[in-house]
Amino acid sequence: MDERGLPAEDVRKLLSQAQSKDLSYSGGRILGSMCTSPHSLGREVFTQFLETNLGDAGLFEGTKGLESEAVEMIAGLLGLAGTSGLLTTGGTEANILALWAARNKGRGKKVVAPETVHFSVDKACNLLGLRLVKTAVDSRKCADLGELESRIDHDTCAVVGVAGTTEYGTVDDITGLAKIALEKELYLHVDAAFGGFVLPFLQELGYPVHFEIPASGVDSITLDPHKMGLVPIPCGCIIFTDPETQGFIETEAPYLTLKRQHTVVGTRSGAAAAAAYAVFKHLGREGYRGVVKQCMENTIKLYRGVVKLGLAVRTPTINVLAIDCGPEVYDALGKMGWRLSQTREGEMRIIVMPHVSEKVVREFLRDLESVAGDFHV
The missing domain is CATH 3.90.1150.10 (Aspartate Aminotransferase, domain 1)
Structure with a gap:
């Protein structure tokens, strides 16, 4: 850092030079x-709420309320009610939170997922001390349920399915995975980071896609508003179908206005939450x-x-x-x-x-x- 600062106009020129690349x-x-x-409204609102910090949400109760409403609207896209959830920095953090909850709630240290799973699941398992076993997919690039079920054993704590794979956009049989999870008493996480803001609307438009979150068997879902949701980066979301599951990733924060946190990051942008709320309300x-x-x-x-x-x-x-x-x-x-x-x-x-x-x-x-x-x- 230089001893003396530059005039703002000189700094803007430096930034323009960098941005030109x-x-x-x-x-x-x-x-x-x-x-x-x-979305242009999202940009505007993001700037308006720049100083808000949901990591100390007691100072920003209005913005915290916007986050809660945004999460509720996202859950509604999936036909879910009575859930809990949080906005995150993106799909990676949301997947980490899901498997963190699965590890703390479950009995083993093994995660079973199709080979088309996003690399953030590799990250999450590495961070959490979990062993990831990837299973073969079928000719459509969807999870082979028989192959996946065969790799489940007494040390398995979670199964992951994908709704809108990163490479092919394919959708695993979430209902079938939920049945397996219920029978084996396992945690099931659905990564719909990309597909979550596409599949519900494709169904409404009459496209032949099958996607639903069954009434039981799914524990958490990842969706990313900063992808097809048109919300400024960074904005992901994690939904827990049973609000009690969120308690398994709870950390005490005794010196903050709210005494418990449930995310990987501490300081958390309220601007993304406000922007998400605004874009959801505006577009419908x-x-x-x-x-x-x-x-x-x-x-x-x-x-x-x-x-x-x-x-x-x-x-x-x-x-x-x-x-x-x-x-x-x-x-x-x-x-x-x-x-x-x-x-x-x-x-x-x-x-x-x-x-x-x-x-x-x-x-x-x-x-x-x-x-x-x-x-x-």
């Missing part, structure tokens, strides 16, 4: 991210249906265009596509300015977020056709 969602060329430009279910409808229509257009080019592509469940086109095509598209990602098996992975317009889809298909022709794919 960043990509922007508004450009439409980011196709490999599950985040997007936040109708607004989110419109967002999801647009994303899925563009996903289907992209899918049909890829099929027309003769490339192997998985039929999308939600707004995620996996295209088998080879590394040469992937690299060439990157050189053309497209920011893509890959699955562990090397497929090109595209997430059709709200910033990916129909025009962007047409431009990408044009470039994909050109590059695929060059490499005779």
Whole structure:
């Protein structure tokens, strides 16, 4: 740090220089991210509530109330009532909280999950001293329930299912997993970090997707408002179907205004909670249906265009596509300015977020056709 500070205008210039190296969602060329430009109202409200700290929520009772209402609205998306929950920094923290509760509530130190589970579950198990066993998936890239059940033993404390996998957007059989969890008396966590703000609206729009949280058997669910929820980063959420479960991750904080905490982080942004509340209230279910409808229509257009080019592509469940086109095509598209990602098996992975317009889809298909022709794919 310099001894003397710079004028604000000089600092702004330095920041502009740094930001000029960043990509922007508004450009439409980011196709490999599950985040997007936040809603304008969310940006405004986030700034308004910048100084609030839910880590000491007794000082910010109004903002704490907004968090509670936001969590209740999220639970309502899943058809749940009588739950508890918290807003978190994102899906990673939410998954850590879920497995922390499972470990403290359960009897063993083993977690069983399909191999398509998000890497944050690896993190959580490492942090918590748990052993993660990953099981094979079926041809649709969904959890193979028979294989998963066969790996459960006396040392298992939890099972994890995914509703909207990061790589393929596929949805595990949550009802089937819940039956296994009930029979084996195990904790079941559902990671719907991405799918949680997509699947309920796809069902309302009439798409053939099956997703429900059964009345019993599921202990916690992760959803991320800062993905398809259009809330500014950082904003995740953990829902506990039985409020008593939250007590298993309780830590005393004797010198704060509220004497107990239930998150990994201590200081916790109230700005994200206020922004989530604002965007939820402003858009409503109708607004989110419109967002999801647009994303899925563009996903289907992209899918049909890829099929027309003769490339192997998985039929999308939600707004995620996996295209088998080879590394040469992937690299060439990157050189053309497209920011893509890959699955562990090397497929090109595209997430059709709200910033990916129909025009962007047409431009990408044009470039994909050109590059695929060059490499005779």
